[in-house]
Amino acid sequence: MNGVIDLQLWQMAAAYLFIVILLFIVRARGISREREILVSTIRMTIQLILTGYILVFLFENINPLYTISVIAIMEAFAIYNIFTRTKVKLSRPLKNIIAFSMLFGTLSSLMFFLLVVINISPWYDPRYYIPIAGMLIGNSMTGISLGVNRLVDGMISQRHLVESALMLGATPKMAAKDYVNNAFDAAILPTVNSMVGMGIVFLPGMMTGQILSGISPITAIEYQIAIMLGIVGSVALTVILFVQLGYKTFFNEHSQLIISD
Amino acid sequence: MFLLKDVKYKDILYIKDLEIPRKKITSIVGESGSGKSTLLKLLNKLISCDTGDVFYNNQPLSEIDSVELRRNVVLLPQSPSIFSGSIKDNLLIGLKFSEKPLASDKKLVEVLKLVKLNKELSEYANNLSGGEKQRLAIGRVLLLEPEVLLLDEPSSALDEDTENMIIMALVNYTREKNKTLIMITHSKNVAYQFSDRIIEIKKGTVIN
Ligand SMILES: Nc1ncnc2c1ncn2[C@@H]1O[C@H](COP(=O)(O)OP(=O)(O)OP(=O)(O)O)[C@@H](O)[C@H]1O
Ligand SMILES: [Mg+2]
Numbered sequence: 001m002n003g004v005i006d007l008q009l010w011q012m013a014a015a016y017l018f019i020v021i022l023l024f025i026v027r028a029r030g031i032s033r034e035r036e037i038l039v040s041t042i043r044m045t046i047q048l049i050l051t052g053y054i055l056v057f058l059f060e061n062i063n064p065l066y067t068i069s070v071i072a073i074m075e076a077f078a079i080y081n082i083f084t085r086t087k088v089k090l091s092r093p094l095k096n097i098i099a100f101s102m103l104f105g106t107l108s109s110l111m112f113f114l115l116v117v118i119n120i121s122p123w124y125d126p127r128y129y130i131p132i133a134g135m136l137i138g139n140s141m142t143g144i145s146l147g148v149n150r151l152v153d154g155m156i157s158q159r160h161l162v163e164s165a166l167m168l169g170a171t172p173k174m175a176a177k178d179y180v181n182n183a184f185d186a187a188i189l190p191t192v193n194s195m196v197g198m199g200i201v202f203l204p205g206m207m208t209g210q211i212l213s214g215i216s217p218i219t220a221i222e223y224q225i226a227i228m229l230g231i232v233g234s235v236a237l238t239v240i241l242f243v244q245l246g247y248k249t250f251f252n253e254h255s256q257l258i259i260s261d
Numbered sequence: 262m263f264l265l266k267d268v269k270y271k272d273i274l275y276i277k278d279l280e281i282p283r284k285k286i287t288s289i290v291g292e293s294g295s296g297k298s299t300l301l302k303l304l305n306k307l308i309s310c311d312t313g314d315v316f317y318n319n320q321p322l323s324e325i326d327s328v329e330l331r332r333n334v335v336l337l338p339q340s341p342s343i344f345s346g347s348i349k350d351n352l353l354i355g356l357k358f359s360e361k362p363l364a365s366d367k368k369l370v371e372v373l374k375l376v377k378l379n380k381e382l383s384e385y386a387n388n389l390s391g392g393e394k395q396r397l398a399i400g401r402v403l404l405l406e407p408e409v410l411l412l413d414e415p416s417s418a419l420d421e422d423t424e425n426m427i428i429m430a431l432v433n434y435t436r437e438k439n440k441t442l443i444m445i446t447h448s449k450n451v452a453y454q455f456s457d458r459i460i461e462i463k464k465g466t467v468i469n
Contacts, residue, residue, distance in 0.1 A: 164342035167307065169332035169359030169405070254309055255327040 016041075055130065064124035071110075071133050075103060078141040085145055088152040093249040097242060102144060105238025106137050113230040135206065135227060136234040139191060143235040144242055147187030151243060154179030155250050159259045162250075172255050176247040183246075187239040191232055198228065262409070262441055263304055267313035274299050274465045276313075281443060281460075286435060288452040289445045291462035297445045298339055300462065301411045304443070305334040332359045335407040339414050339445075341398030343389070348373070348397060349382040355401045364404055372400040375430050377423060392418040396427065403434060410435065412444040416451070424448070428455055 019041050026033050058066050079099050083090060090098070110133055114120050120128045155162060158179065165175035198204060199221075203211075206227060210220035252258050262283035268276040274296045281287050281304075289297050302308045303315055306327045315322045317330065335355075344354055352369050356362070364372075369382055376396040380389070389397060395418045402410060415431065416424035432455050435442040446452050452459050461468050 160340075161342050161344065163307070164338065164344075165354075165358055167305070167331060167336045167338060168355040168401070169328060169335065171328050174358055254306060256307060256309065 055126075058126045058130065062122070062124070062126060064122075067124040067126045067129050070126070070130055071107075074133055074137050075106070078102060078106075078137045082141055082145050082148065086148050086152070088149055088156070090148070090152070091249055094148075094152070094246055097245045097249065098144060098148060101238050101241035101245065102137075102140060105241050106133070106140050106234050109230060109234035109237055110136055112233075113226070117226055117230070131206070132227065132230070135231060139231045140234050140238040143187040143191060143239050146190070147183045147239045147242055148246070150186040151179055151183035151246055154182055155247070156259055159257060163257050166255065166257065172248065172251040175257075176250065180243045180247050183243050184239055187243075188232075188235055191235045195228060195232070198224075204228075262318065263443075264316040264319075265303075265313070266316070268303065268310045268315060269312045270299060270303060270308065270310045272465075274303070274310075276300070276467055279460070279467050282441075282458060284439055284441055285457040286432060286442045286455060287444070287458045287460060288456035289443065289460045289462060290447075290449065290452050295462045296465040297462050298413050301336055301413055301443070301445065304409075304411055305331050305336045307331075307336065332361075332405075333407055334409040334411060335402045335405050336411040337398055337402045337413060337415060339417070341395060341401075343386045343394050343397065346386060347382065348378075348380055348384050348386050348389075351386045351397055352382075352401050352404055355405050359405055361405065368404075372404055375403065375434065376400040377426055377430070392420075392423065395419065399427065399431070406438065407440070409441040409443065412442070414445050414447060417447065424451070 019037065022037060023034055026037065058070065079102050082098055082102070083095060110129075113132060113136070114128055115123060118128060155176065162175045162179075166172070204224055207217075207220045207224040210223065211217055250257060250259060263279075263281040265276045265279040267278075268274065289300065291297050299308070303310055304317075306322050306325070309322070317325060317334065322330065344351055346354075349366070349369060352372065353363055356364060366382060373380065373382075376399050378393060378396045378400065380393070386394070386397060395415070399412070399415055402412075410431075412431070416427055419427060428451055431442065431444075434440075444456075459469075
């Protein structure tokens with residue numbers, strides 16, 4: 001083993017041939033997607049190059065402040081992304097709960113994972129923090145987005161059933177139970193399902209990267225298993241916090257439903 | 262039993278002073294849009310008035326726990342909801358929500374008979390006709406045996422004969438069990454024939 005082959009510029013360029021082929025196909029078939037494909041390719045390239053340089057800087061100048069700032073930016077971006085990408089209108093209190101659940105859920109999972117499971121030192125080592133935070137935050141973001149859509153949608157479209165439950169003497173918790181459970185289920189299902197195909201249908205990105213960079217597949221798999229469990233934990237914790245607190249925003253202190261038509 | 266003092270709700274309802282007697286049958290009448298349904302919702306705290314106070318047994322509603330109150334004062338809404346599942350599921354769901362002991366099948370069948378619903382417990386509730394659903398919903402609240410029954414046009418989807426039978430059954434039930442019944446009705450006949458007291462609402466205020 002002599003480590004990983006460093007790609008030459010011409011080799012990188014050759015990889016873009018795939019895009020040229022794709023462009024050729026869509027043009028030949030008259031599918032008007034050339035612009036999007038070009039823009040996406042260019043964005044991907046620029047974003048990754050920038051990230052590469054930022055990571056190099058961070059790894060060479062190890063400083064807890066930098067690590068914390070990067071995580072803060074990731075969290076802010078993820079939360080903002082949830083707000084803008086949900087199809088439903090979010091109330092102010094619900095937004096606060098989303099932000100709180102994301103922060104609390106991902107950060108506590110991250111701390112547990114890095115400090116207890118992997119036990120890194122120094123505690124702010126960016127080489128571990130940044131990629132793992134990225135995975136936990138990214139997956140939790142996707143989970144919570146699904147959960148938000150399902151919860152708000154359920155509560156609004158079924159508000160007559162929710163109100164009927166209240167009239168029959170239900171507590172808000174009972175009245176919202178089905179919609180809370182549906183939302184939780186919808187939110188964690190993709191993560192749970194993604195474990196099933198792992199190693200057979202596909203090799204997860206992180207593992208692929210580690211194997212390519214010369215790490216033993218066994219070590220890579222150990223990490224992959226640990227990170228997968230970490231992701232499941234983070235998604236579950238984030239989403240359960242969100243649904244448990246989130247449904248309450250649909251009721252006031254008199255257990256009255258406050259959804260405006 | 263209920264006392265309303267200087268109650269205002271949005272610009273829908275203004276009630277200066279209204280008393281609704283205990284263990285009696287009270288009918289609420291008035292033209293469409295006058296605020297009858299809104300009044301019932303105030304009584305079981307599904308909504309709260311902006312100013313003034315509603316008292317239940319001399320206690321202001323603001324001091325009574327909403328869920329507790331709704332278990333004693335049950336509202337049957339104008340268009341009752343049917344939950345997915347069987348007739349039995351729909352009858353039991355009220356008991357589950359109000360955390361009361363579940364009823365035996367025998368009791369459920371009795372209730373169906375009381376509301377003149379000639380169906381099997383296992384039948385799928387969403388397949389029932391509009392009037393059958395309404396009677397199922399009446400059966401569901403009767404099972405709860407609350408102190409006060411608030412019924413919002415319980416016979417609106419029924420033909421005249423069925424309407425009379427159902428109202429008769431409700432009246433008998435209330436008298437036998439010594440409960441309070443407050444119902445909205447569009448039928449002057451029902452109001453005059455069965456009630457001890459009639460409240461007429463016009464444009465959000467009580468007249469007469
Ligand atoms: N949540 C609400 N927000 C605003 N206006 C409302 C609301 N609920 C009811 N209203 C209005 O208040 C008025 C009274 O409504 P309510 O349902 O109490 O009438 P009602 O007497 O029960 O009529 P009907 O006999 O047709 O059932 C209506 O004009 C209605 O449009
Ligand atoms: Mg009405």
